[in-house]
Amino acid sequence: MHRIAHFICLLMATVLLSQGAAAQAACTAPAADCMVVGEWNIGLSLGLGQRSNPIEGSSAIPLVVIPQISYYGKRFFLENLELGFTLHESDNNTLSLIAAPGYDRVFFYRNDLQNYFVSGGALGLVSTTQHNVDKYALTAGEYPIGARHTTYLVGPEWTFSRGRVTGQVDALYEVTGRHRGYEVRAALAAPLMQSEDSLTASAGLTWKSAAVVRYYYGIERLYQPGAALNPFLKLAYSKPWSARWAFNAFVHYEYLDDAIAASPIVSAHGVTTVFAGVVLKIL
Amino acid sequence: MASPRCLQALFSRFSDRIGSCCCLIAALCAFAGAAVAAPAANSDSIELELRPRVCTLSARDDHCDTVVEAQWRSPQNESLCLVIVGRPEIKRCWENFSAGLYSVKLVFSEDLVVELRDPQLHNVLVSEAIQVIKEALQLRRKRRQPWSIFN
Numbered sequence: 360m361h362r363i364a365h366f367i368c369l370l371m372a373t374v375l376l377s378q379g380a381a382a383q384a385a386c387t388a389p390a391a392d393c394m395v396v397g398e399w400n401i402g403l404s405l406g407l408g409q410r411s412n413p414i415e416g417s418s419a420i421p422l423v424v425i426p427q428i429s430y431y432g433k434r435f436f437l438e439n440l441e442l443g444f445t446l447h448e449s450d451n452n453t454l455s456l457i458a459a460p461g462y463d464r465v466f467f468y469r470n471d472l473q474n475y476f477v478s479g480g481a482l483g484l485v486s487t488t489q490h491n492v493d494k495y496a497l498t499a500g501e502y503p504i505g506a507r508h509t510t511y512l513v514g515p516e517w518t519f520s521r522g523r524v525t526g527q528v529d530a531l532y533e534v535t536g537r538h539r540g541y542e543v544r545a546a547l548a549a550p551l552m553q554s555e556d557s558l559t560a561s562a563g564l565t566w567k568s569a570a571v572v573r574y575y576y577g578i579e580r581l582y583q584p585g586a587a588l589n590p591f592l593k594l595a596y597s598k599p600w601s602a603r604w605a606f607n608a609f610v611h612y613e614y615l616d617d618a619i620a621a622s623p624i625v626s627a628h629g630v631t632t633v634f635a636g637v638v639l640k641i642l
Numbered sequence: 643m644a645s646p647r648c649l650q651a652l653f654s655r656f657s658d659r660i661g662s663c664c665c666l667i668a669a670l671c672a673f674a675g676a677a678v679a680a681p682a683a684n685s686d687s688i689e690l691e692l693r694p695r696v697c698t699l700s701a702r703d704d705h706c707d708t709v710v711e712a713q714w715r716s717p718q719n720e721s722l723c724l725v726i727v728g729r730p731e732i733k734r735c736w737e738n739f740s741a742g743l744y745s746v747k748l749v750f751s752e753d754l755v756v757e758l759r760d761p762q763l764h765n766v767l768v769s770e771a772i773q774v775i776k777e778a779l780q781l782r783r784k785r786r787q788p789w790s791i792f793n
Contacts, residue, residue: 386781386782386783387781388781389779389781391784392783392784392786393781393782393783393784394781394782394783394784395701395779395780395781396780396781396782397780429784431782431784433780433782436785438785438787443785448782448783453783453785455785518785518786520786525786525788526788527786527787527788546788547788548786548788561788563788593788
């Protein structure tokens, strides 16, 4: 928990240091970051990419087609699989209640919606490698792992901007009755370059309560981990070609906390996601 | 010293001249008044009707593209021209007509003002406008998601 406190202090310091920064421009015309209320926005990213899979014996998840769907009402919004209701919105602060899917399921089910059009069978058995056998003095072999159902987490989200820096903090609770765990997602993003092209760096972390970590990475009577704190870094580049077409690329690395990485079913200490492709705005 | 009879004669001649002068001025005034009042009297009786009366634009449209129909009528014959403000290429004239109809396909994004003017185009006799009403576009900032992989 002390690491969370450190992060929050760092976050607050960043925010306070940038208090004097100018407010961002008001939304006066439809643009990439200004949405028309009451209209659907549908886009498609076509390209090549993959997400590494830290689950033992699982291959990387290919990313080829990434649909992007959003709808903004006066207060309601839908962003792909996340939806929310904005309670307060000003130039620099937005407070919403959101519902977001549990992220970790993507490693267990290729057909999880969060893997977007990526087909593949679900994992039912995990083989222990010699590495994990050594770690836990297990007998090499296979053992069943429980089903990881689709879950949704609900809670408040605070998004703020101070000058060029955008920050976000989500405090979420699982409401679909699978593990009743908590997650805190927090991140900061800043443009490194912003002309016609944009290059944005993001850094943040996800804190998962023990209930979340056990649901995904625990093994009954064998491995009961505690809470985990995963930091991440992301670099995203985008270049608009026209009103409908753009080029988009990103690389994202998430470091997995020991509580996750030490699981017998996990064989990597991090997850890398890369993608490069064209974005087509359909609507 | 002049006799009273002489003074009377002198006054009589002077007052005749003043009287003539006043008559002349009054006649001139009446003529000028009539001349000034004439177009006003005509324009009051000329009716101009435009179709459509308004053009409503949806949030996504930025211009009206429609056939504009202008119809005028008057109790007496008129000589006049129809013009559209800001469109010097559009001009339609009638000579000694009591009614007229003109239609033209136009693209416009601001209020369209149609005028009937005298043949010399100096005086505006009647003016009407087609109002452009734009549906207000409601915008809100896109949710920023530094946490998300795909944003």
